[in-house]
Amino acid sequence: MSAVCGVYLLVQLQVVPNHLLCVYLPTGIGGLVLTYLLYVSRLVPRPIAVLGLVGYAALSAGVPLDLAGVLDMNEGAGLIFLAPGGLFELLVLPIWPLTKGFRPAN
Incomplete structure (x- = not known):
């Protein structure tokens, strides 16, 4: 869904306001599903899955909140909503499987 939104935005011949939000929403929902499944299946330690749940929920x-004009997610306090998910996606989740591997379900 995120790829479809991204392609749609690239095909547009005009500037789309709040273009990142069209990609953030399906990414957040899909990330919640992914991290919930990681939490339930225990493929990764629970703190890692909880970090993902918090990041995608944020x-x-x-x-x-950005669409309502309360904050701007691209600068200032709005970046706080992106930090936990960024930490999860860029540091924790890629490194864990490479160094420790997945733990099979009991």
Whole structure:
């Protein structure tokens, strides 16, 4: 869904206001599903899955706040909504499987 939104935005011949929000929303919802499944299946330690849940919940909560004009997710305090998900996606989740591997379900 995120790829479809991204392609749609690239095909547009005009500037789309709040273009990142069109990609953030399906990414946040899909990330919540992914991290919930990681939490339930215990493929990664629970703190890692909880960090993902918090990160994607913050991303999903920040989109309506940005659309309502309460904050701007691209600068200032709005970046707080992107930090946990960024930490999860860029540092924790890629490094864990490479160094420790997945733990099979019991």
